[in-house]
């Protein structure tokens with residue numbers, strides 16, 4: 875089980891931290907935020923996938939694909955629009 879610093883295009887969508895770690899835990903890989911603990915999608919190491927680097931690249935791509943949290947209008951505004 876290792877956790878290596880990893881470079882991604884986007885920081886953490888929750889706390890904007892750039893302190894991200896790439897975790898290898900048995901046969902899965904994922905990225906997590908060191909500051910708030912948010913986790914990216916888990917990538918399973920598949921037989922024949924080759925080196926761990928391929929799974930790591932997929933984990934980074936999956937992290938960067940995550941949508942940014944939407945700004946939600948206050949409830950009061952939305953209620954006004956529906957009148």
Ligand SMILES: [Zn+2]
Pocket residue numbers: 886887888889890891907908909910911912
């Ligand atoms: Zn975070």
